[in-house]
Amino acid sequence: MEPGEFDWIRRIVSCLGSGGSEIGDDAAVLTGPDGETWVWTIDTLVENVHFRFDWLEPEAVGHRGLIASLSDLAAMGAEPIAALTALAAPADALAARVERLYAGLAATAQHAGCPVVGGDLSRAGEVQLTVTALGRCPGQVLTRDGAQPGDEVWVTGALGGPAAALALLLREGPTPEVLAHPAYDRLAHPSARVPEAQWLVDRARLGAAIDISDGLSGDAGHVARASGVGIMIETERVPHDAGARDVGRQLDADPIEWVLHGGEEFELLLTARAGSIGPLVNEFEATFGVSLTEIGTAIEGAGVRCIENEVVRPLEPESWDHFGTPSDLGS
């Protein structure tokens, strides 16, 4: 087996010493200027690994670059303060794409109330967009290690859209029909659940949180490991994106693989003390137009399992490990 990204991250953390310990969450935690908790994240999108320009407009690449960082802030219970960008690109890519990429990023930044306060620009052989974002936590600082046995496991939104869109693009290419498909919209224009997380921090008794960037199976595994619990997911309760279901019919495929393992959903996976979210669901869904669904339970033990038709099986990640698996956009 090839060493995967997470193996490498663990080895690098040991290289970096104790300061690297916070790498386990979506963002590092800092004590801000007035004692407020700030969180800080960084993410890179690489051309032909995380995106392809023949499949995504430059504006959508810029949007996704910022959303990846905003989603990390959301998963920590943070509101954005500001972002910086670093863009590396071949000189010949600049005229065609860079301004459109930044225009997409800037529009998303304005919409999210996250000013982009600076940046770095380099010549390079391939396009890489790095975004770093700072956020502040007005309330609970959410982490991966806060789940307890007995917690309910919840997810925002419906899953499988981005992975279904990739399957469709691989089969059909970027035809007008594919680019107009609702699943494609989930790939090209995802949201970061920043206000949704704040709303829940203010009202529910939350345990752990993570954004679904590696796929539900993989990210549930991160929470289980960090919290020292097992997680049991009721497969039939996991909400399927309507676009993913439609792609499944078109391609004669069961969308469950996309729903359980697809990456870069940017939905939130949360655990909460029993009974603390249920009474809030109607108001949450009315406020945000986003579903909030209980999909399982944290239990004593370790690992992630799923239960379907009373059969329990381990739910191993088949997620977007950029070094080990074929499920991302790269070759």
Added chain:
Amino acid sequence: MEPGEFDWIRRIVSCLGSGGSEIGDDAAVLTGPDGETWVWTIDTLVENVHFRFDWLEPEAVGHRGLIASLSDLAAMGAEPIAALTALAAPADALAARVERLYAGLAATAQHAGCPVVGGDLSRAGEVQLTVTALGRCPGQVLTRDGAQPGDEVWVTGALGGPAAALALLLREGPTPEVLAHPAYDRLAHPSARVPEAQWLVDRARLGAAIDISDGLSGDAGHVARASGVGIMIETERVPHDAGARDVGRQLDADPIEWVLHGGEEFELLLTARAGSIGPLVNEFEATFGVSLTEIGTAIEGAGVRCIENEVVRPLEPESWDHFGTPSDLGS
């Protein structure tokens, strides 16, 4: 003429709107509710543009990646708080180089008191290392726009070493003699002048500051433009790195081009109210083992000129513009 990096940055700033205005300095400025000022910077090193692995050990690449950000903090009058990294690399480069790169970065981080609190790792076609660093300003926040006519212009250290080393590498390749040359050491193991800047903030009446990353001519131009002044540099007073002088003799070249235009020096260019630094020079040099030299004057007007043998001429940048000029490491 190809559009250079700075043209693109100006266009992108206009794209990003008002939030991008602080891109003009080495770092963005954030103000906390209690008035403490934090600064925030980001820099990317790209393989075969900013460095070549046949010319630099992986540890030196990691070192330089962090130093570029620490030097930006120094130029703002800031002390480091923490850093995050984003590394993208081909899978086959990982085993050989990534751990050594991070080891070099971690050693420099420890030495500088700048913990690396997290990071991102991606598969990519080429190695790109992005470092973002946060710093706090206990005193004056230094910017490029603080120069006034009548200010003295000062520089830390001696210049030309990194560019001389590149000239030597281009001519000779990475022979044992080249790698042992003092000019090469300036290329591979530069310092960030963080404590030096703090010391001067505490004692002198500083105007503007910038780190010499684009070359003395280019960075003096940044200060002149931002401050709305002219800068007159006395060419003969600009300290020549001893290694650069030696390379000049070896290659039968005048090192002045390296001294005036060479990039990634990571020395500081400062302006100060007349007479406020002179009395401090001996103590500065004794404290840090680094020279501090008056090289010119800020004057009414615009642009950078140099004076030599009573002849004044414009000093145009021939600096490390990653998109326009041949003076960097790229093809």
